Amino acid sequence: DTGVTQSPTHLIKTRGQQVTLRCSPISGHKSVSWYQQVLGQGPQFIFQYYEKEERGRGNFPDRFSARQFPNYSSELNVNALLLGDSALYLCASSLAGTGSNIQYFGAGTRLSVL
Amino acid sequence: GDSVTQMEGPVTLSEEAFLTINCTYTATGYPSLFWYVQYPGEGLQLLLKATKADDKGSNKGFEATYRKETTSFHLEKGSVQVSDSAVYFCAPQDYGGATNKLIFGTGTLLAVQP
Numbered sequence: 190d191t192g193v194t195q196s197p198t199h200l201i202k203t204r205g206q207q208v209t210l211r212c213s214p215i216s217g218h219k220s221v222s223w224y225q226q227v228l229g230q231g232p233q234f235i236f237q238y239y240e241k242e243e244r245g246r247g248n249f250p251d252r253f254s255a256r257q258f259p260n261y262s263s264e265l266n267v268n269a270l271l272l273g274d275s276a277l278y279l280c281a282s283s284l285a286g287t288g289s290n291i292q293y294f295g296a297g298t299r300l301s302v303l
Numbered sequence: 304g305d306s307v308t309q310m311e312g313p314v315t316l317s318e319e320a321f322l323t324i325n326c327t328y329t330a331t332g333y334p335s336l337f338w339y340v341q342y343p344g345e346g347l348q349l350l351l352k353a354t355k356a357d358d359k360g361s362n363k364g365f366e367a368t369y370r371k372e373t374t375s376f377h378l379e380k381g382s383v384q385v386s387d388s389a390v391y392f393c394a395p396q397d398y399g400g401a402t403n404k405l406i407f408g409t410g411t412l413l414a415v416q417p
Contacts, residue, residue, distance in 0.1 A: 193346075220403075222402075222404060222405075224405075224407075229409075230409055230410075231392055231407030231408050231409050231410050232347070232392075232405070232407045233407070234402075234404040234405070234406075237402040237403075237404055244401045244402045245400070245401050245402030245404060247404075279346055279347065281347075281405075283403065285403070287398055287401065287402070287403055288398050288403060289335040289354050289396060289398055289403065290396075290398075290403050291337075291349060291352065292349075292396075292403075292405055293349065294339075294346040294347040294348070295346050296345055296346040297345075297346045
């Protein structure tokens, strides 16, 4: 079985630009969550989507947005990039968006903002 | 909100030594509890889980027991190997609301020397 796949692997942007990160969940999983991991810290929750609807949002500004497509893949968009947005962005998929469900993580997209 | 506290690292051990990484959490309900491991440059891999009080999760020689009375989920391994060197994250799962997001602390870096 294919795991969670994320693209691109690495990305370099400059301040003020916009970026789109992509995630494909494990087949059969209907929920996708996004986390931001700054160097030396633990992942912080950004969004969770289930059945194409936003189910929750972490403490991130409106520059961050996301969506989930009918095939359950997801995109994370970040506008007006700041230096502080440099981080590893992790996508996780699970069978459902509620209840006790294992979240499986992709390898992440490393974003560098210069 | 829910939170988690792990022992500060780095934890440096010799090969075949006994490992304990302490984890305590605060939660309004009874979360599921997870340990994830992150190897350098990679995403998070599920190590083990426990979903209710007194459950013991185990995998690859690692064990952790869900202790409701002390709100703890300490990770142990009887004999560590160099290949166990990684960052370990304890993560309660908050599934009481509309999401089942994971709550991460800063993680504990384990370095095993030959």
